[in-house]
Amino acid sequence: MTALMRSASLTHYADLAESVGLVPHEMLAAVGLSRTCFDSTELRIPAASVMRLMELSGEMSGEESFGLRLSVTRRLSSFGVVGMLARDEPTLRQALDTLTRYLYLHNESLTTRIHEYGEVTVIEQLFLPSVGAGRQSVELALGALYHTLCLALGKEWQPRSVSFMHPPPAHLSWHRSILGSNLLFSQDYNGIALSTSDMDAPLHFADPAMRQQTRQLVRDDLSATAMSFRDEVEQLITALLPTGRCSAEQVALQLGVDRRTVHRRLSVQGTTFIQLLSEIREEQAQRLMAFGDRRLTDIAGLLGFSSLSAFSRWRAGRSEAK
Structure with missing residues (x-):
């Protein structure tokens, strides 16, 4: 499932891009985004495209x-x-x-x-x-x-x-x-x-009366959109990996369901817990190793492995599977 975000994330992007020598509309086109993203803050656009836009902007401008x-x-x-x-x-x-x-x-x-x-x-x-x-x-x-x-x-x-x-x-x-x-x-x-x-600390600008009105006004918006179960599991796996306690049981506990429910609902969405865990570990491993300043033992711990040898066996297994 494609993760989306509001086009409001691009507010003031064009101004900054131009100030560092970039052409905003060309940058949008390079990552597959429409120039209409600058005209509305409420479009739902692929988060991965926005992430790529930010990285590309930094690379091409040298900023x-x-x-x-x-x-x-x-x-x-x-x-x-x-x-x-x-x-x-x-x-x-x-x-x-x-x-x-x-x-x-x-x-x-x-x-x-x-x-x-x-x-x-x-x-x-x-x-x-x-x-x-x-x-x-x-x-x-x-x-x-x-x-x-x-x-x-x-x-x-x-x-x-x-x-x-x-x-x-x-x-x-x-x-x-x-x-x-x-x-x-x-x-x-x-x-x-x-x-x-x-x-x-109290918020000096808080308005209790306005809060009640706002909740009433946006109640439909809050109930109309919800994260998919797969996205919730992916976020929990990402958070739990560095703790060394990332398991289907722990994810189920965080979600307030049992382990079988986790497996069943993921199956409906065409995946499994083990598959998501492996995919996230692989993506995280590639990113951490690309930093170039991390020891493999540190990366192993951040990915939830108890030892460097366990991490190495997993990497070898992934390579063979490919």
């Missing part, structure tokens, strides 16, 4: 921070109805819960997970491996999250850290000017760490 620079234009309104709902929640925690719950209405390929570790909370972002999200797409998404947090916590707020799985760029000037100095690269996740106390 390593293309995605990050585009993120500066992002606001809660960029998320459409999801942003409308989050904007009037009383606290940052509730706003993030709303964004996390309904993010698929804006972008089916991206999911957000919140992990609390005592005084530190990590907001992690994960893309479906099938869409091929690279440096530009990751930095666009994390930059948008950073600006959302700044909107809630004030312009002077700084995160404990902003972590990227990819290596650092040759020059960090844009990253430091936009995200501050607490930057970490070649990490095990893409996300932002903040103080847990920040999570309960």
